[in-house]
Amino acid sequence: MKTLLRFVILILFAAAMTGCATKVNRVAVDEVIDLSGRWNDTDSRLVAEQMIQEVFAHSWADDYFARAGKKPVVIVGTIRNMSSEHLETGVFAKDIERELVNSGKVKFVANAYERTEIRQERLEQQQFATEETAKRLAAETGADYMLKGSIKTQMDTEGRKQVKFYQTDLELIHIESNEKVWIGTKKIKKFVKRPIAKF
Amino acid sequence: MTGIRNTAALPASPRLRRTSCLLLLGISVLCLSGCGTLWTVKRQYAGVDVMLARGDFAAAAAQIERSKYTHYRSKDRALYWLDLGMLQHYLGEYEASNVSLEKAEQAMDDAFVKSVSRGAASLLLNDNMLTYAGADYENVYVNIFKALNYLALEGFDEAFVEIRRIDEKLKVLESRYWKVAQKYNEARETDEPFRVGKNNFQNSALGRWLSLLLYRAEGKPGDARVDLKKIEAAWALQPDVYNFSPPKLGRALERPAEGTVKVSFLSLTGQAPEKRADTLWIHTEPDQIIVADSREKRYGGQRLAGASVFYWPGVEAGWTLKFQLPRLEKRGSRVRGIGVKINGQRGPLLERIESLENVAEETFQIQAPLIYLKTITRTVAKGIAAAQARSAAEEKWGDSSGPLASLLAGAAIGATENADLRISRFFPAEAYIAEAELPPGVHQIEIEYYGSGGTVLYTDVIGTVEIRDDGLNLIESFYLN
Numbered sequence: 180m181k182t183l184l185r186f187v188i189l190i191l192f193a194a195a196m197t198g199c200a201t202k203v204n205r206v207a208v209d210e211v212i213d214l215s216g217r218w219n220d221t222d223s224r225l226v227a228e229q230m231i232q233e234v235f236a237h238s239w240a241d242d243y244f245a246r247a248g249k250k251p252v253v254i255v256g257t258i259r260n261m262s263s264e265h266l267e268t269g270v271f272a273k274d275i276e277r278e279l280v281n282s283g284k285v286k287f288v289a290n291a292y293e294r295t296e297i298r299q300e301r302l303e304q305q306q307f308a309t310e311e312t313a314k315r316l317a318a319e320t321g322a323d324y325m326l327k328g329s330i331k332t333q334m335d336t337e338g339r340k341q342v343k344f345y346q347t348d349l350e351l352i353h354i355e356s357n358e359k360v361w362i363g364t365k366k367i368k369k370f371v372k373r374p375i376a377k378f
Numbered sequence: 379m380t381g382i383r384n385t386a387a388l389p390a391s392p393r394l395r396r397t398s399c400l401l402l403l404g405i406s407v408l409c410l411s412g413c414g415t416l417w418t419v420k421r422q423y424a425g426v427d428v429m430l431a432r433g434d435f436a437a438a439a440a441q442i443e444r445s446k447y448t449h450y451r452s453k454d455r456a457l458y459w460l461d462l463g464m465l466q467h468y469l470g471e472y473e474a475s476n477v478s479l480e481k482a483e484q485a486m487d488d489a490f491v492k493s494v495s496r497g498a499a500s501l502l503l504n505d506n507m508l509t510y511a512g513a514d515y516e517n518v519y520v521n522i523f524k525a526l527n528y529l530a531l532e533g534f535d536e537a538f539v540e541i542r543r544i545d546e547k548l549k550v551l552e553s554r555y556w557k558v559a560q561k562y563n564e565a566r567e568t569d570e571p572f573r574v575g576k577n578n579f580q581n582s583a584l585g586r587w588l589s590l591l592l593y594r595a596e597g598k599p600g601d602a603r604v605d606l607k608k609i610e611a612a613w614a615l616q617p618d619v620y621n622f623s624p625p626k627l628g629r630a631l632e633r634p635a636e637g638t639v640k641v642s643f644l645s646l647t648g649q650a651p652e653k654r655a656d657t658l659w660i661h662t663e664p665d666q667i668i669v670a671d672s673r674e675k676r677y678g679g680q681r682l683a684g685a686s687v688f689y690w691p692g693v694e695a696g697w698t699l700k701f702q703l704p705r706l707e708k709r710g711s712r713v714r715g716i717g718v719k720i721n722g723q724r725g726p727l728l729e730r731i732e733s734l735e736n737v738a739e740e741t742f743q744i745q746a747p748l749i750y751l752k753t754i755t756r757t758v759a760k761g762i763a764a765a766q767a768r769s770a771a772e773e774k775w776g777d778s779s780g781p782l783a784s785l786l787a788g789a790a791i792g793a794t795e796n797a798d799l800r801i802s803r804f805f806p807a808e809a810y811i812a813e814a815e816l817p818p819g820v821h822q823i824e825i826e827y828y829g830s831g832g833t834v835l836y837t838d839v840i841g842t843v844e845i846r847d848d849g850l851n852l853i854e855s856f857y858l859n
Contacts, residue, residue, distance in 0.1 A: 376494045
């Protein structure tokens with residue numbers, strides 16, 4: 180009888196643990212949620228914010244302003260995924276762009292992908308828009324600097340424990356002279372411990 | 379035999395008898411509630427070998443997709459996605475293949491965290507109760523095929539991600555095999571210690587070759603040279619896996635002749651091994667031991683191979699034991715050579731770089747002792763429970779009830795003691811490579827597969843291929859026969 184009772188309790192416990200329906204909660208977009216330990220939106224945002232703080236901690240922008248009398252124009256180039264995870268580098272590039280634009284210290288121009296569509300639109304305006312509203316050809320603002328970079332990983336796994344090391348490297352290169360005016364690195368280290376078992 | 383007689387003759391305590399009866403009752407209930415989960419279902423593969431042989435991958439994929447809910451259980455999720463993803467790769471549906479193989483990889487990763495309930499059920503019943511976590515070789519090759527998919531989709535960086543994952547997984551395997559060896563050595567004293575250095579798969583020449591191509595295309599000869607060294611090390615350190623001549627890669631890092639670029643060929647042949655079950659039945663009657671063995675038929679079910687009755691004075695009745703152990707059966711390939719035809723002219727012959735079936739066998743052999751140990755322990759426990767149940771029935775209801783109890787217990791053991799035969803079916807058996815130097819532009823490419831005696835088994839007309847002066851120029855072909 181006791182055995183049967185124990186068995187019934189075990190079954191009820193299992194049923195309670197498994198839950199009955201999908202549950203959805205709204206959370207703040209800046210709330211840190213780590214599920215798998217992989218690179219996520221929080222990593223992308225934090226790295227972008229800290230990198231941009233670092234980029235403006237150096238004097239290159241002020242030097243440029245003093246020399247040229249205007250804000251430098253920056254374009255975001257390729258940020259390569261050289262990791263062992265399929266990272267959405269596009270999200271990271273956008274985070275970088277946002278932080279740069281919001282800083283107010285630089286001007287920003289559309290990247291290579293965005294340019295194609297805009298150029299097509301400008302071409303069509305020449306044919307279909309009124310003369311007063313059609314935008315001029317060959318009047319783009321040329322970028323002074325390109326921000327390029329990469330994200331790399333190193334993993335160390337032992338059983339259910341894993342150390343994940345992410346290194347983001349960014350470089351700001353003067354487009355005309357190829358001079359590297361700033362190099363920044365941001366590292367993230369995560370310790371992921373998976374559960375021993377599930378029910 | 380002395381051990382059997384003495385143990386069976388022991389008077390069972392009331393508590394032990396009750397436990398035995400409960401155990402058998404539990405097994406019977408589980409048998410009735412979920413028969414499909416007690417053994418490996420293979421009906422979904424009926425006829426697919428013929429489909430693959432004639433290159434009808436669409437029919438094979440459709441059959442697998444139709445079987446998603448009928449023959450693959452939720453615990454076999456990884457297997458389903460592996461099977462489907464591989465067929466989608468052969469069909470040239472690279473994006474869909476990547477989605478499927480990613481799901482397979484995720485399912486294998488999820489299975490890393492063991493389910494307590496399934497683990498307990500597997501101790502009581504068999505390993506088919508466990509969520510399929512994929513064989514180690516599947517876990518590595520899934521990334522190789524994802525890399526090939528990405529390369530076909532011109533996703534250079536994404537392919538590199540997969541190559542890096544292979545490297546990480548091989549490192550993890552190296553560490554894990556060391557632990558398995560230690561566990562095995564602790565579990566029993568072996569005449570010959572388990573040798574990790576010998577029984578190991580920690581380097582994939584095919585994976586390294588793809589990595590070499592990527593680094594070379596990216597203009598990183600230093601990194602490509604590291605891969606070349608690792609390919610050489612694969613032959614030196616894993617002679618059981620690489621028991622054939624290495625491909626000649628001496629020119630791999632040399633600059634191509636003026637006005638030409640490197641073109642790489644990869645051919646996949648045959649089909650990866652499958653698992654089959656060998657069964658041994660042992661039943662005792664007074665002074666008699668009945669031994670029967672059977673072998674598995676191609677798509678499941680057992681064929682009786684032989685049975686013998688031994689007169690053995692003193693043996694007690696009531697023991698029923700069924701041992702079913704998985705065996706890896708190579709399916710190989712009919713292909714004995716592969717050649718390239720470029721613009722109607724004979725090009726280079728392809729050389730073998732990887733035997734996926736050797737890798738499958740090697741990694742299976744590492745796990746096999748633990749599988750066997752677990753099976754034998756479980757079977758003996760069930761046999762003891764069955765003998766106790768017979769003893770209890772005879773005490774309670776008289777001697778005539780003994781054979782019936784024994785029969786029921788034997789049926790329960792027979793139904794529950796099944797080897798876990800799950801393994802993906804659509805990986806190739808062998809991989810061959812070659813390189814040529816061609817001027818950029820349009821070329822007509824054919825790949826010829828030769829059987830024994832040099833007869834042409836199949837010609838894969840790749841057709842018009844544009845060779846570019848940048849990028850990888852990797853041409854893939856397959857003949858799964």
